[in-house]
Amino acid sequence: MKTLSVREQLIEHTLVLIRRRGFNGFSYRDLAELVGVKTSSIHYYFPSKDDLVLEAVREYSARTHERIRAIDTSLPPAEQVRQYLEPIRTGSGTDQVCLVGMLSADVLSLSEPVRATMRDYVRMHEQWLTGLFERAQPLRDTPYPVPPAQLAQVVYGALQSGLMAARLSGTHERLDAAAAVLAGVMPQS
C-alpha cells in the first residue's frame, strides 16, 4: 500500500471519474475534492483538462498493455482467454466501464493526441485476439466462420459493448454471450 504522490492520485481518480461519467461528466472540482486539493493545484500538474485526460488514457493503455503482454502465449488457448477476460469480468457489475469505451462516446470533445492513443488501445486488443486465433486455428477441426482479424474485431466489439450493457441493464448476460463465442471458437471446448 504505497503512498501515492499528488500527481499519481490525480491520475488514479481521473481514471475512475472518466470510467464512471465520461469526459464531459466530471469536473476539476470533482477531482479536487476526491484528492483533497484545490482545483488550481490540478492545473499545476495538468495545465488543461486535455493534458489530464491524455495522461490518464496513456496510463490506462500502458497498464492494459502490460497485463496482456504478461499472458503466456504457450499456455492452452482456453487458459489464455480466461486470463484475458478475468479483469473484464471483475470490473463488470461496478459503475465503471472501459475508459476507452467511455471516451469513444466523447470523441468529438477530445484532441487528436487523445484519439490516437485510443485507436492504439483498440488495435492492441484486436491484435492480441488475432494472434490468439491464429495460433489456435491449427488445433481446431473446423475453420473459423470469418478470418481471425475480423473475428477479433467482432469479439472485442461485443466485449466492449457487453460491458456497457452490463451497467445499463444490471446483467452480465451480454458479456457472457461474448465470452461464450470466444470460448466456442477455441479448440476443444
Added chain:
Amino acid sequence: MKTLSVREQLIEHTLVLIRRRGFNGFSYRDLAELVGVKTSSIHYYFPSKDDLVLEAVREYSARTHERIRAIDTSLPPAEQVRQYLEPIRTGSGTDQVCLVGMLSADVLSLSEPVRATMRDYVRMHEQWLTGLFERAQPLRDTPYPVPPAQLAQVVYGALQSGLMAARLSGTHERLDAAAAVLAGVMPQS
C-alpha cells in the same frame, strides 16, 4: 418537406446533438441556436433536460421499431439482413452514432425512465435478431456456435461498437466485420 412545429424541431435537433455529443455534451443554448428560439422557449415544451431527453429517446426508439417491424419476415434471411443493416451503414461515416449507444456512456447522469426506454431499445434489436436466427436455423446445414439469443446479443453488440469505432477510426472495417459474421451465419451465404 413538411414544415415542422417548434416542438418537432426541438426533438429533431436534440436527436442530432445527442448522437454527436452525448447528454453532457450539449446544452439548451446549443439547441436553442439550432432551432432559432431562446432557451426559455425550450423549457416551455420540456421543463427539464431530462424531459427533453426522454422524449428524444422515445421518438428514436419508436422510429426504429417501425423500421424493423416493416421488414417482411417471409423474405430470404439475407435480404432481411440487408434491410436491417442499410440505415446503420448509411449513418456510419458521419459524426453521429446510435443515440442509445451514446446515452449508454452517460447512464449515470440519466433518470430511470430514460434508462428503461434504452433497455427496451436494446431488447427490441436483440429480439428481432433472435427471431431471424431461429427462422433461419432450419435452413442451415450446420448448427449455430451458440444459441440464437446469445448470438443476437453478440452481433448487436458488435454492430453498436462497430459504429462507435467507425467514428473514432474513420474506417468501416469493424462494422463490416460484424456484418460479415451476420451474413456468415445466414443460410447459403
Added chain:
DNA sequence: GTCTATAAGGCGATAGAC
C-alpha cells in the same frame, strides 16, 4: 507546490411581460 482570489463565461431553470 499549494493556496486564495478572481476572471470570464456557461449551465439549467424560473418569473413575468407581452
Added chain:
DNA sequence: GTCTATCGCCTTATAGAC
C-alpha cells in the same frame, strides 16, 4: 408561445501570495 431578464451555481483557467 415567445420573449427579456435574471438567479444561483458550475466551469476551466489564471495571477499572484506564501
